[in-house]
Amino acid sequence: MKRKTVIMVFAAAALVIAAVVSFWASSHPDGLEWAIEEHRVQPAGHDEAQEAAEPATAEEDADEGHPSPLADYGVAGVPNEFASNALAGIIGSGLVLGVMLLVGYTLSRRNRAGSARTAGSADGGR
Protein backbone atom coordinates (compact mmCIF):
# COMPACT_ATOMS: atom_id res chain seq x y z
CA MET A 1 0.00 0.00 0.00
CA LYS A 2 1.22 3.41 -0.96
CA ARG A 3 1.51 6.29 1.46
CA LYS A 4 -1.16 8.12 -0.54
CA THR A 5 -3.55 5.20 -0.16
CA VAL A 6 -3.07 5.26 3.61
CA ILE A 7 -3.75 9.02 3.63
CA MET A 8 -6.93 8.56 1.59
CA VAL A 9 -8.13 5.70 3.80
CA PHE A 10 -7.64 7.73 6.99
CA ALA A 11 -9.29 10.79 5.42
CA ALA A 12 -12.27 8.74 4.26
CA ALA A 13 -12.57 7.01 7.64
CA ALA A 14 -12.43 10.37 9.44
CA LEU A 15 -15.15 11.79 7.19
CA VAL A 16 -17.50 8.82 7.52
CA ILE A 17 -17.00 8.53 11.29
CA ALA A 18 -17.31 12.28 11.95
CA ALA A 19 -20.27 12.88 9.65
CA VAL A 20 -22.25 9.64 9.88
CA VAL A 21 -21.19 7.12 12.54
CA SER A 22 -20.93 9.70 15.33
CA PHE A 23 -24.66 10.43 14.97
CA TRP A 24 -25.35 7.15 16.75
CA ALA A 25 -22.87 7.85 19.55
CA SER A 26 -24.08 6.96 23.03
CA SER A 27 -25.42 9.92 24.96
CA HIS A 28 -24.58 8.35 28.31
CA PRO A 29 -22.10 10.40 30.38
CA ASP A 30 -18.50 9.40 29.72
CA GLY A 31 -16.43 7.59 32.35
CA LEU A 32 -15.26 10.75 34.11
CA GLU A 33 -18.66 12.51 34.02
CA TRP A 34 -20.26 9.36 35.39
CA ALA A 35 -17.75 9.04 38.25
CA ILE A 36 -18.20 12.74 39.10
CA GLU A 37 -21.98 12.32 39.29
CA GLU A 38 -21.75 9.01 41.12
CA HIS A 39 -19.59 10.47 43.88
CA ARG A 40 -21.09 13.98 43.78
CA VAL A 41 -17.76 15.70 43.18
CA GLN A 42 -18.49 19.41 42.83
CA PRO A 43 -16.62 22.02 40.81
CA ALA A 44 -15.36 25.19 42.49
CA GLY A 45 -17.94 27.89 43.15
CA HIS A 46 -20.69 25.32 43.26
CA ASP A 47 -23.59 26.55 45.37
CA GLU A 48 -25.80 23.75 46.71
CA ALA A 49 -28.69 26.09 47.60
CA GLN A 50 -28.66 27.84 44.24
CA GLU A 51 -28.43 24.55 42.38
CA ALA A 52 -31.49 23.27 44.25
CA ALA A 53 -33.42 26.46 43.45
CA GLU A 54 -32.55 26.54 39.77
CA PRO A 55 -30.82 23.41 38.48
CA ALA A 56 -28.37 23.98 35.63
CA THR A 57 -29.89 23.20 32.27
CA ALA A 58 -28.32 20.62 30.03
CA GLU A 59 -27.15 23.44 27.79
CA GLU A 60 -25.41 25.21 30.64
CA ASP A 61 -23.73 21.94 31.57
CA ALA A 62 -22.66 21.35 28.01
CA ASP A 63 -20.94 24.64 27.28
CA GLU A 64 -18.25 24.57 29.99
CA GLY A 65 -18.96 28.18 30.86
CA HIS A 66 -17.93 29.57 27.49
CA PRO A 67 -20.81 29.23 25.04
CA SER A 68 -19.87 28.35 21.50
CA PRO A 69 -22.07 28.00 18.40
CA LEU A 70 -20.62 24.50 18.07
CA ALA A 71 -20.96 23.45 21.73
CA ASP A 72 -21.68 19.78 22.34
CA TYR A 73 -20.88 18.81 18.74
CA GLY A 74 -23.85 20.42 17.07
CA VAL A 75 -24.20 23.56 14.99
CA ALA A 76 -26.51 26.13 16.58
CA GLY A 77 -29.36 27.02 14.26
CA VAL A 78 -29.29 23.84 12.20
CA PRO A 79 -32.65 22.20 12.98
CA ASN A 80 -31.90 18.77 11.54
CA GLU A 81 -29.99 16.83 14.19
CA PHE A 82 -28.20 14.60 11.73
CA ALA A 83 -27.02 17.56 9.64
CA SER A 84 -26.04 19.51 12.74
CA ASN A 85 -23.90 16.65 14.05
CA ALA A 86 -22.39 15.92 10.63
CA LEU A 87 -21.48 19.56 10.06
CA ALA A 88 -19.89 19.84 13.52
CA GLY A 89 -17.90 16.64 12.89
CA ILE A 90 -16.67 17.79 9.50
CA ILE A 91 -15.73 21.24 10.84
CA GLY A 92 -13.84 19.70 13.79
CA SER A 93 -11.94 17.09 11.78
CA GLY A 94 -11.20 19.70 9.13
CA LEU A 95 -9.87 22.11 11.75
CA VAL A 96 -7.51 19.47 13.18
CA LEU A 97 -6.32 18.58 9.67
CA GLY A 98 -5.87 22.23 8.72
CA VAL A 99 -4.00 23.20 11.88
CA MET A 100 -1.69 20.18 11.61
CA LEU A 101 -0.92 20.82 7.93
CA LEU A 102 -0.04 24.41 8.83
CA VAL A 103 2.05 23.44 11.89
CA GLY A 104 3.58 20.40 10.19
CA TYR A 105 4.67 22.14 7.01
CA THR A 106 6.00 25.11 8.99
CA LEU A 107 8.11 22.88 11.24
CA SER A 108 9.24 20.42 8.55
CA ARG A 109 10.12 23.08 5.97
CA ARG A 110 13.81 22.26 6.13
CA ASN A 111 13.34 18.51 6.32
CA ARG A 112 12.53 17.83 2.69
CA ALA A 113 14.11 14.60 1.62
CA GLY A 114 17.38 15.75 0.12
CA SER A 115 17.38 19.17 1.77
CA ALA A 116 20.44 21.32 2.30
CA ARG A 117 21.38 19.33 5.40
CA THR A 118 22.08 16.23 3.36
CA ALA A 119 23.01 18.00 0.11
CA GLY A 120 25.31 16.02 -2.13
CA SER A 121 24.17 12.60 -1.00
CA ALA A 122 20.42 12.77 -1.42
CA ASP A 123 18.40 12.78 -4.59
CA GLY A 124 15.01 13.60 -3.15
CA GLY A 125 14.35 10.15 -1.83
CA ARG A 126 10.91 9.81 -3.33
Next chain:
Amino acid sequence: MHIGTGFLSIPVAAGCGAIAAGAVAAGAARARKTLDERMVPVVGVMGAFVFAAQMVNFPVAAGTSGHLAGGFLLGLLCGWAPALLTMTALLAIQALVFADGGLDALGANIVNMGVMPCLLGGAARLVLGRRSLRLAAPAAGVGAWLAVVLGSGMVVLEFFLSGRLNTSALFWAMTTSMVGVHALIGIVEGVVTALVFSYVAKSELAPGLTGKEVTA
Protein backbone atom coordinates in the same frame (compact mmCIF):
# COMPACT_ATOMS: atom_id res chain seq x y z
CA MET B 1 -11.95 11.86 30.04
CA HIS B 2 -11.97 15.62 29.40
CA ILE B 3 -11.90 17.52 32.69
CA GLY B 4 -14.53 20.26 32.73
CA THR B 5 -14.45 23.83 34.03
CA GLY B 6 -13.93 24.50 37.71
CA PHE B 7 -12.65 21.13 38.93
CA LEU B 8 -8.96 21.98 39.21
CA SER B 9 -7.38 24.35 41.70
CA ILE B 10 -5.30 27.20 40.31
CA PRO B 11 -1.94 25.60 41.30
CA VAL B 12 -2.88 22.27 39.71
CA ALA B 13 -4.24 23.91 36.55
CA ALA B 14 -1.15 26.12 36.28
CA GLY B 15 1.25 23.27 37.07
CA CYS B 16 -0.30 21.03 34.42
CA GLY B 17 -0.33 23.98 32.03
CA ALA B 18 3.41 24.46 32.59
CA ILE B 19 4.14 20.76 32.04
CA ALA B 20 2.02 20.78 28.88
CA ALA B 21 3.67 23.95 27.56
CA GLY B 22 7.16 22.57 28.20
CA ALA B 23 6.34 19.26 26.53
CA VAL B 24 4.77 20.96 23.52
CA ALA B 25 7.82 23.23 23.15
CA ALA B 26 10.07 20.16 23.27
CA GLY B 27 7.81 18.43 20.75
CA ALA B 28 7.94 21.39 18.38
CA ALA B 29 11.75 21.51 18.63
CA ARG B 30 11.96 17.77 17.97
CA ALA B 31 9.56 17.97 15.02
CA ARG B 32 11.52 20.86 13.53
CA LYS B 33 14.60 18.63 13.47
CA THR B 34 13.10 15.32 12.47
CA LEU B 35 9.62 15.65 10.95
CA ASP B 36 9.78 14.57 7.31
CA GLU B 37 7.70 16.80 5.07
CA ARG B 38 6.11 13.73 3.49
CA MET B 39 4.76 12.69 6.89
CA VAL B 40 2.84 15.96 7.38
CA PRO B 41 -0.35 14.96 5.50
CA VAL B 42 -0.21 11.56 7.23
CA VAL B 43 -0.09 13.25 10.63
CA GLY B 44 -2.89 15.61 9.58
CA VAL B 45 -5.36 12.92 8.45
CA MET B 46 -4.54 10.76 11.47
CA GLY B 47 -5.36 13.76 13.68
CA ALA B 48 -8.67 14.22 11.84
CA PHE B 49 -9.34 10.50 12.28
CA VAL B 50 -8.71 10.70 16.04
CA PHE B 51 -11.01 13.74 16.33
CA ALA B 52 -13.75 11.83 14.52
CA ALA B 53 -13.19 8.71 16.63
CA GLN B 54 -13.42 10.77 19.81
CA MET B 55 -16.94 11.82 18.82
CA VAL B 56 -18.15 8.24 18.93
CA ASN B 57 -19.14 7.44 22.49
CA PHE B 58 -19.82 3.75 22.90
CA PRO B 59 -21.87 2.43 25.81
CA VAL B 60 -20.03 0.74 28.67
CA ALA B 61 -21.46 -0.88 31.78
CA ALA B 62 -23.93 0.89 34.08
CA GLY B 63 -25.17 3.81 32.01
CA THR B 64 -21.70 5.04 31.19
CA SER B 65 -19.99 5.61 27.88
CA GLY B 66 -16.48 5.99 26.63
CA HIS B 67 -14.71 7.09 23.51
CA LEU B 68 -11.26 6.57 22.05
CA ALA B 69 -8.46 8.84 23.21
CA GLY B 70 -5.99 8.12 20.42
CA GLY B 71 -2.81 9.66 21.87
CA PHE B 72 -1.00 6.33 22.19
CA LEU B 73 -2.01 5.38 18.63
CA LEU B 74 -0.69 8.67 17.23
CA GLY B 75 2.57 8.31 19.18
CA LEU B 76 2.96 4.79 17.86
CA LEU B 77 2.28 5.73 14.24
CA CYS B 78 3.87 9.19 14.00
CA GLY B 79 6.40 9.43 16.85
CA TRP B 80 5.81 11.28 20.10
CA ALA B 81 6.54 14.81 18.89
CA PRO B 82 4.09 15.09 15.95
CA ALA B 83 1.60 13.07 18.02
CA LEU B 84 1.79 15.50 20.93
CA LEU B 85 1.41 18.53 18.66
CA THR B 86 -1.64 16.88 17.08
CA MET B 87 -3.28 15.97 20.40
CA THR B 88 -2.62 19.50 21.67
CA ALA B 89 -4.27 21.04 18.60
CA LEU B 90 -7.17 18.60 18.90
CA LEU B 91 -7.76 19.22 22.61
CA ALA B 92 -7.49 22.99 22.15
CA ILE B 93 -10.02 22.89 19.30
CA GLN B 94 -12.36 20.73 21.39
CA ALA B 95 -12.17 23.14 24.32
CA LEU B 96 -12.34 26.38 22.35
CA VAL B 97 -14.75 25.48 19.57
CA PHE B 98 -16.81 22.58 20.92
CA ALA B 99 -16.85 23.48 24.64
CA ASP B 100 -15.57 19.96 25.37
CA GLY B 101 -13.17 20.20 28.31
CA GLY B 102 -12.68 23.32 30.40
CA LEU B 103 -10.31 26.05 29.29
CA ASP B 104 -8.83 26.05 32.82
CA ALA B 105 -8.28 22.29 32.49
CA LEU B 106 -6.69 22.40 29.02
CA GLY B 107 -3.18 21.90 30.41
CA ALA B 108 -4.27 18.91 32.49
CA ASN B 109 -6.21 17.44 29.58
CA ILE B 110 -3.11 17.81 27.38
CA VAL B 111 -0.99 16.08 30.04
CA ASN B 112 -3.50 13.23 30.51
CA MET B 113 -4.49 12.63 26.89
CA GLY B 114 -1.45 14.06 25.09
CA VAL B 115 1.90 14.10 26.88
CA MET B 116 1.62 10.77 28.72
CA PRO B 117 0.02 8.60 25.99
CA CYS B 118 2.08 10.15 23.18
CA LEU B 119 5.34 9.48 25.05
CA LEU B 120 4.24 5.90 25.79
CA GLY B 121 3.21 5.43 22.16
CA GLY B 122 6.49 6.88 20.95
CA ALA B 123 8.41 4.52 23.25
CA ALA B 124 6.33 1.58 22.00
CA ARG B 125 7.17 2.60 18.44
CA LEU B 126 10.87 2.17 19.16
CA VAL B 127 10.39 -1.23 20.80
CA LEU B 128 7.62 -2.76 18.70
CA GLY B 129 8.74 -1.72 15.24
CA ARG B 130 11.43 -4.37 15.20
CA ARG B 131 9.12 -7.17 16.31
CA SER B 132 6.90 -9.32 14.15
CA LEU B 133 3.38 -8.01 13.69
CA ARG B 134 1.87 -11.03 15.37
CA LEU B 135 3.58 -9.95 18.58
CA ALA B 136 3.65 -6.20 18.02
CA ALA B 137 -0.05 -5.64 17.31
CA PRO B 138 -1.34 -7.19 20.55
CA ALA B 139 1.46 -5.48 22.48
CA ALA B 140 0.39 -2.15 20.97
CA GLY B 141 -3.16 -2.88 22.14
CA VAL B 142 -1.99 -3.58 25.68
CA GLY B 143 0.06 -0.37 25.64
CA ALA B 144 -2.97 1.67 24.54
CA TRP B 145 -5.09 0.07 27.28
CA LEU B 146 -2.43 0.96 29.84
CA ALA B 147 -2.32 4.58 28.62
CA VAL B 148 -6.10 4.95 29.10
CA VAL B 149 -6.06 3.42 32.60
CA LEU B 150 -3.02 5.47 33.62
CA GLY B 151 -4.73 8.61 32.29
CA SER B 152 -7.81 7.94 34.41
CA GLY B 153 -5.58 7.60 37.47
CA MET B 154 -3.91 10.91 36.63
CA VAL B 155 -7.32 12.61 36.51
CA VAL B 156 -8.07 11.31 40.02
CA LEU B 157 -4.66 12.53 41.22
CA GLU B 158 -5.28 16.00 39.75
CA PHE B 159 -8.71 16.12 41.40
CA PHE B 160 -7.14 15.05 44.69
CA LEU B 161 -4.39 17.67 44.50
CA SER B 162 -7.09 20.25 43.73
CA GLY B 163 -8.85 19.40 46.98
CA ARG B 164 -11.94 17.93 45.29
CA LEU B 165 -11.62 14.56 47.02
CA ASN B 166 -11.27 15.58 50.62
CA THR B 167 -11.96 12.31 52.39
CA SER B 168 -9.96 9.17 51.85
CA ALA B 169 -13.21 7.25 51.31
CA LEU B 170 -14.08 9.59 48.43
CA PHE B 171 -10.56 9.35 47.02
CA TRP B 172 -10.67 5.56 46.92
CA ALA B 173 -14.24 5.45 45.63
CA MET B 174 -13.32 7.81 42.81
CA THR B 175 -10.14 5.84 42.04
CA THR B 176 -12.08 2.58 41.90
CA SER B 177 -14.78 4.04 39.65
CA MET B 178 -12.39 5.80 37.30
CA VAL B 179 -9.88 2.99 36.94
CA GLY B 180 -12.67 0.41 36.73
CA VAL B 181 -14.66 2.08 33.99
CA HIS B 182 -11.53 3.05 32.05
CA ALA B 183 -10.24 -0.50 32.25
CA LEU B 184 -13.34 -1.34 30.18
CA ILE B 185 -13.09 1.67 27.86
CA GLY B 186 -9.40 0.85 27.40
CA ILE B 187 -10.24 -2.56 25.94
CA VAL B 188 -11.90 -0.87 22.96
CA GLU B 189 -8.98 1.56 22.73
CA GLY B 190 -6.58 -1.40 22.72
CA VAL B 191 -8.43 -3.36 20.04
CA VAL B 192 -8.77 -0.35 17.73
CA THR B 193 -5.12 0.60 18.28
CA ALA B 194 -3.97 -2.95 17.45
CA LEU B 195 -6.11 -3.04 14.28
CA VAL B 196 -5.04 0.38 13.00
CA PHE B 197 -1.39 -0.39 13.81
CA SER B 198 -1.61 -3.67 11.85
CA TYR B 199 -3.06 -1.85 8.87
CA VAL B 200 -0.42 0.88 8.82
CA ALA B 201 2.42 -1.58 9.52
CA LYS B 202 1.60 -3.38 6.26
CA SER B 203 1.77 -0.17 4.25
CA GLU B 204 4.51 1.95 2.73
CA LEU B 205 4.74 3.78 6.06
CA ALA B 206 6.06 0.68 7.79
CA PRO B 207 9.74 1.61 7.28
CA GLY B 208 9.12 4.64 9.49
CA LEU B 209 7.38 2.43 12.01
CA THR B 210 10.20 -0.05 12.18
CA GLY B 211 12.76 2.63 12.80
CA LYS B 212 14.72 1.92 9.62
CA GLU B 213 13.72 5.31 8.32
CA VAL B 214 13.18 7.64 11.22
CA THR B 215 10.40 10.01 10.28
CA ALA B 216 9.79 11.67 13.58
